[in-house]
Amino acid sequence: MTxxxxxxxxxxQHKSIRFPxxxxxxxxxxxxxxxxxxxxxxxxxxxxxxFVSLMFPNPVNFDPEARVAAESNFMNLLQLLILFIFxxxxxxxxxxxxxxxxxxxxxxxxxxxFRELVKGKRNVRVNLGTKDEFEDLAKHxxxxxxxxxxxxxxxxxxxxxxxxxxxxxxxQLRSPLSGIKWTFKTLLDGDLGVMTTEQKESLxxxxxxxxxxxxxxxxxxxxxxxxxxxxGYNFNGTSLERAVEEAVExxxxxxxxxxxxxxxxxxxxxxxxMPLDEERLGLALNNLLANATNYTLxxxxxxxxxxxxxxxxKVTIKDxxxxxxxGDMNKIFSKFFRASNxxxxxxxxxxxxxxxxxxxxxxxxxxxxxxxxxxxxxxxxFTLPINNHKQGFVVxxxxxxxxxxxx
Amino acid sequence: xxxxxxxxxTLQPVNDNGNVKVLLIEDxxxxRExxxxxxxxxxFQVMQAVDGEEGLRKLGEQKPNIVxxxxxxxxxxxxxxxxxxxxxxxxxxxxVVILSNLGQREDxxxxxxxxxxxxxxxxxxxxQEIIVKxxxxxxxK
Numbered sequence: 001m002t003x004x005x006x007x008x009x010x011x012x013q014h015k016s017i018r019f020p021x022x023x024x025x026x027x028x029x030x031x032x033x034x035x036x037x038x039x040x041x042x043x044x045x046x047x048x049x050x051f052v053s054l055m056f057p058n059p060v061n062f063d064p065e066a067r068v069a070a071e072s073n074f075m076n077l078l079q080l081l082i083l084f085i086f087x088x089x090x091x092x093x094x095x096x097x098x099x100x101x102x103x104x105x106x107x108x109x110x111x112x113x114f115r116e117l118v119k120g121k122r123n124v125r126v127n128l129g130t131k132d133e134f135e136d137l138a139k140h141x142x143x144x145x146x147x148x149x150x151x152x153x154x155x156x157x158x159x160x161x162x163x164x165x166x167x168x169x170x171x172q173l174r175s176p177l178s179g180i181k182w183t184f185k186t187l188l189d190g191d192l193g194v195m196t197t198e199q200k201e202s203l204x205x206x207x208x209x210x211x212x213x214x215x216x217x218x219x220x221x222x223x224x225x226x227x228x229x230x231x232g233y234n235f236n237g238t239s240l241e242r243a244v245e246e247a248v249e250x251x252x253x254x255x256x257x258x259x260x261x262x263x264x265x266x267x268x269x270x271x272x273x274m275p276l277d278e279e280r281l282g283l284a285l286n287n288l289l290a291n292a293t294n295y296t297l298x299x300x301x302x303x304x305x306x307x308x309x310x311x312x313x314k315v316t317i318k319d320x321x322x323x324x325x326x327g328d329m330n331k332i333f334s335k336f337f338r339a340s341n342x343x344x345x346x347x348x349x350x351x352x353x354x355x356x357x358x359x360x361x362x363x364x365x366x367x368x369x370x371x372x373x374x375x376x377x378x379x380x381x382f383t384l385p386i387n388n389h390k391q392g393f394v395v396x397x398x399x400x401x402x403x404x405x406x407x
Numbered sequence: 408x409x410x411x412x413x414x415x416x417t418l419q420p421v422n423d424n425g426n427v428k429v430l431l432i433e434d435x436x437x438x439r440e441x442x443x444x445x446x447x448x449x450x451f452q453v454m455q456a457v458d459g460e461e462g463l464r465k466l467g468e469q470k471p472n473i474v475x476x477x478x479x480x481x482x483x484x485x486x487x488x489x490x491x492x493x494x495x496x497x498x499x500x501x502x503v504v505i506l507s508n509l510g511q512r513e514d515x516x517x518x519x520x521x522x523x524x525x526x527x528x529x530x531x532x533x534x535q536e537i538i539v540k541x542x543x544x545x546x547x548k
Contacts, residue, residue, distance in 0.1 A: 171479075171508050171509065174508035174528075174529065174530045175435055175438065175508055175529070177530050178438060178508065178529035178530045179435075179437045179438055179441065181530060181533065182438065182441040182442070182445075182533065182534050183441060185533040185534060185535065186441065186444070186445065186534065189535065191444070191445070191448055214530045214531065217530070218530075218531075221510075221511065225511060232512055232513065
């Protein structure tokens with residue numbers, strides 16, 4: 001074990017010119033605090049003679065002149081003492097101030113740097129020339145920041161590629177899908193001759209499968225946009241009640257056809273207009289209602305209600321459907337995830353609806369969660385702040401929440 | 408999502424379609440022909456263009472009543488074509504309907520801000536529905 005480690009050597013050298021915080025405390029206190037104290041003490045010792053002669057004046061050599069001199073000496077001494085006590089105290093205060101500043105300043109630097117880093121800013125570095133533990137900490141912080149920068153870059157590149165791929169693929173998919181759709185429709189409309197009922201029925205099935213593909217493409221595009229962080233939100237004062245009612249209205253017929261009772265309960269006191277992106281919120285509501293009606297069996301109930309809870313509006317979409325198995329609950333809002341029971345039902349679905357809905361609600365500053373019991377039903381509940389700070393057009397940037405929140 | 412009808416739908420104001428000239432700017436031959444076929448069946452006069460340059464030329468020569476415009480085209484993009492149509496005072500009032508498979512919000516907003524009358528995502532509309540849109544725009548004009 002006699003080998004010398006060059007790195008250790010360097011560290012030793014580095015350490016030799018270091019000023020650890022403890023040393024700084026001692027030196028600063030010594031210079032600004034203890035030194036004036038010692039001076040004051042020495043001076044007061046020197047003054048002791050005068051003091052003693054003042055306290056015990058020689059009665060033999062007593063004469064009024066000497067008495068006056070002694071008295072003025074006493075006053076001088078008193079002034080000196082007060083001055084030195086003052087200097088000592090100020091010195092100590094200065095020492096404490098310098099010390100606390102030398103400790104708090106780097107901490108504040110670190111705090112600022114951490115804030116920037118969490119915000120997702122690049123190239124955040126802390127540069128300290130303090131030659132103490134803080135400088136070491138800064139070095140490690142910078143290493144960490146560099147590591148995070150690299151990872152973020154990589155992650156963004158992968159995300160960009162993935163989103164670009166999905167966008168291009170989706171767009172390329174849409175053209176042939178339109179061709180198929182239009183051809184089927186032309187045939188179904190009888191434009192190319194009358195078909196038998198059987199031919200028509202099978203073509204209708206093909207048409208509806210094609211429609212499913214088209215909506216899958218639309219959802220994939222939405223998801224890739226969400227992940228690119230490019231979704232622009234347009235928050236305008238909107239009536240939440242009306243938006244929800246309209247969405248419910250759209251599902252009235254579907255529910256009726258499935259023999260599901262669909263009801264809507266308005267809040268007792270009307271809510272004020274709220275800053276909402278009506279189109280996106282409509283998409284979220286649509287996805288939630290589609291699930292509720294899809295996974296509720298004939299004879300079941302779906303109820304939608306809005307209530308005000310303090311400064312939030314709370315929307316509940318409750319169904320008496322198949323529910324979510326316990327083990328799937330925490331994954332239900334994940335991308336492409338579908339609960340095992342509904343996969344087994346062989347119902348169509350992409351597993352993107354709730355992922356999209358969650359994103360939209362969260363971008364409104366709200367929260368969404370689910371309460372469910374398998375075979376009994378599910379309640380999807382979301383809240384939206386009544387006074388959203390967001391107004392007008394907001395481009396959703398890939399915020400720190402997104403980076404930290406996932407994975 | 409619309410359910411396929413079992414009966415061919417007849418359009419109400421069929422009579423005056425014959426006077427309507429539709430310019431179709433679409434590079435995908437299959438799609439172009441499908442729409443043209445449907446338009447002709449509904450007695451519209453259809454002009455077809457494969458790209459923006461041809462579209463602008465035909466627009467100048469034949470003065471259509473309405474333009475159906477794709478966005479992703481070889482050469483001039485659909486947005487460029489739209490800009491050129493709207494810049495020219497001779498056709499600035501001519502309704503242009505974007506018929507594209509783009510359709511993200513920025514695309515839609517850009518199209519509408521450039522003066523398009525409507526933005527239709529191909530895959531989300533049947534030929535019939537596209538015709539209804541055209542008739543609506545022409546009637547509202």
